[in-house]
Amino acid sequence: MMCLKLIVLVAIFAAGASGDLEFTFNGFRSANLSLDGIAEITPDGLLRLTNETMLQKGRAFYPMPITFKNSPNASAFSFSTTFVCAMVPQNPSLFTHGLTFAITPPGGLPGALPYPYFGLFNDTSDGNSSNHVVAVELDTLQNREFDDIDNNHVGIDINGLRSALAKSAGYYQGNQVHNFSLGSGKPIQVWVEYDGRAKQMNVTVAPFSVGKPSKPLLSFPHDISLDILETVSLGFTSATGSTVSTQYVLGWSFKLNGVAQELDPSKLPKLPRVGPKRKSRFLVIGVPLISIVSLVIVLSGVGYYVLRKRKFAELLEDWELEYGPHRFHYKELYLATKGFSEKQLLGAGGFGRVYRGVLPNSQGEIAVKKIYHQSTQGMKAFIAEVVSMGRLCHRNLVPLLGYCRRKRELFLVYDYMPNGSLDKYLFDNPVHTLGWNQRFEVIKGVASALFYLHEGWEQIVVHRDIKASNILLDSEGNGRIGDFGLARLYDHGTDPQTTHIVGTLGYLAPEYVRTGKATTSSDVFAFGAFLLEVACGRRPIESKAPNEDLALVEWVFSWWSRGEILEAIDPKLGKDYVIEEVDIVLKLGLLCSLLDIEFRPSIRQVVRYLEGSVALPELSLLTLSTAGLIVSRSEGFDDFVLSLSNFEGNSGCSSITNSTISEGR
Structure with missing residues (x-):
């Protein structure tokens, strides 16, 4: 053999x-x-x-x-x-x-x-x-x-x-x-x-x-x-x-x-039957009395193990029990992001770092934002609002799936957006840029989502950080508002509470900086900066020279005052754009950037202007008013003002008094 x-x-x-x-x-x-x-x-x-x-x-x-x-x-x-x-x-x-x-x-x-x-x-x-x-x-x-x-x-x-x-x-x-x-x-x-x-x-x-x-x-x-x-x-x-x-x-x-x-x-051999295995006759028919004793011992051991595991598990306070379905386990997120590996890092900013992850036992991809929160009481209020916002549902919002808390670390879990944030297609000589049609669709989508946050939900949601880097593109290129880590809620018909001033320089409304109250109008102000950066391919504030910054709204206004506002369009677009749409976006960006909160359009008006169902009010050189833009004094600008008499829903605009604007405003 x-x-x-x-x-x-x-x-x-x-x-x-x-x-x-x-x-x-x-x-x-x-x-x-x-x-x-x-x-x-x-x-x-x-x-x-x-x-x-x-x-x-x-x-x-x-x-x-x-x-x-x-x-x-x-x-x-x-x-x-x-x-x-x-x-x-x-x-x-x-x-x-x-x-x-x-x-x-x-x-x-x-x-x-x-x-x-x-x-x-x-x-x-x-x-x-x-x-x-x-x-x-x-x-x-x-x-x-x-x-x-x-x-x-x-x-x-x-x-x-x-x-x-x-x-x-x-x-x-x-x-x-x-x-x-x-x-x-x-x-x-x-x-x-x-x-x-x-x-x-x-x-x-x-x-x-x-x-x-x-x-x-x-x-x-x-x-x-x-x-x-x-x-x-x-x-x-x-x-x-x-x-x-x-x-x-x-x-x-x-x-x-x-x-x-x-x-x-x-x-060829046959594949085994798919499904649960049949239990052996020995286990089904009967177990000797000694097995009962063994079972008691095993259950006691399991009970001891569970109690010990709970003793050393991550802390879960009583007030979090009602948020159970929205709370992720830290271990689950740790495994999904490969231990929050640098290879999984999608981006980092002043308020945290964002990691890509894949949830265990599924093919669902997530984005996990890791931030640090100071006070326990502030954490409790913050999580309550996060869970509430998890019920938001709009095609132009990044779904907020839930949160995880570990000591003073807070993790916000979102759906993963494969195309990343809008800013990487606009600034710093991007490898791939967006055409005007896609930019305009993103603008309208963001406006629609902001209208939903301000007026279409059971509470008013003030995002507080609308900007290109917080607009994410899904697999189909649709713009979605993300990063609700700074958002705040309040009931319709009530006044917002004073909070710490958070956000990004260049997008902060002056009254928000002054009072600490974030409102829907302060979101509109940030949306105005967003409109201009998408249309112009420039950030709201850019350095011209050491200790000298150029405000984008001032730069767009300078072109408008010379009757050449289309010169402000992003040169990467070439001539491939719709003049009427660009004109509306640039002028609407100026209107949303008004200093006086009373004269800015609401997001409802913004949506109607973008849809073309209401004509945009004309801009004209009159006497500079307190509703003007943040611009520097320069020759030819002293007689600038925006005429708002045609503004829908704004009365009394004809009684604007004369004033001047100080240097650097």
Whole structure:
């Protein structure tokens, strides 16, 4: 018997070395694969790469090294392979992890890690040309670190997990692509074919019941001779992450310099039934009396563990119990942001740092703002308002999902906006800028959301920090107001309370600075600065020289006073804009920037002006009034004033008295 096994192994090695290797496994019960990690062959003949163990890898290779080219500098042989696999989630509502078919150095790369590296690479080896790895990945998770196109794609990988070519999973019928789910738990068949003469790799995938499509999903012209060694290992790899799923291979056929034999469906092993395991008869029928004693001991131990865990858990005060559904656990956010890693940092400002995260057991991405709060009583009032604002619902607001409190640290949790903040598309020579149509839609969306905050909800919400850096763009490019960390609520028909002055220089209304009372009108003042920065591509205050700053509203006013207000438009727009819309936005920015709170438009008026349902009042040079703009005295400006007699809802404007403006106002 030992001699027979030795003869078989020698024959396998000789076939691999000769360059004409061929094998077919309709199930793996008798296969002598080289297994690594948690990979195993089940009694039914299934190759199970992963199981219900988290953060583990599973790899299975053909048992002998295979000669893929005659010499190190020779061309790789042609080959053809097909296999049937299935990715089965532990719970149908959860996602699965993918698998790869890989050509690697003998035995695979050392130090390979589980998710997200598929058991192929690690954080230092990924992307190295010295890896000598060519792989086809079936990926069911979108990882932005590797520029994945979506969470259901097939890719060809060369020495790293940033695919050289990738497409969403699908198969051709004629010229039409039919998409399907890789992680459905149903069998999938894959064909990988490489033409050594034409230097091209084709990858075809389809549900097992469909058969082989006539056209491959991926056609990749590339000479893999440059990427693989003379002698290689051939096999499958997979890994589990924070959630578990099981990856199976049911059958595998391979041939060098020819077409692989088709697998026989009648001989392939069956997948296990999906669902809860049947309880053993021993546990169902009965348990001896001694088991009751054991159960009491176990329950006592669990009770002691729970009490001890509660004793040392994060502090949860009685007043927070009513906010339970809105409160995140610190551990949950810590894991989601990878320990608030610098790699997850989206931005930082005067009021905190913002991190990107992925909630455990879901594909939902979040943004977590980490801030510090001084007093316990102030924290209590602040959280009460945060939870209230969590009920806000408008398509142009970033959803505030909840909060987390740990000692004096406060974490606000938002939906993640993939396109980031608006300011990075406006200032500092952006790589990509926004056209006028998209800017105008963002302006109207922000105005609509601000109207909802001021008038459309059960309470008045004053945001207190409207600016381009707090306007986020969702996946469709819609503008959404974010960062409610400074917002304040008060009931309709009541006066706002005096608070500490918070916000950003250049957006603060003068009466807010003077009284400390943030109102809807102070939000409108900030919105005016926002209108001008979006239209002009400039910040509200910019340095001209040391100790000398230029106010944007003053600069726009100077162009208007010369009858050339369109000269203030962002030069990056060129001539591609609508004159009437630009004219309205610039003039409305000046109107919202009036010093006198009585003469600014309300957000309701602003929305109607932007929609064109009400004409914007004309601006004219009259006597400078107390309702004027913050501008510097200069020749020709002494007779400036805004005529507000046409302002909707404002009476008594014709009685404005003459005055002058002091230097620097």
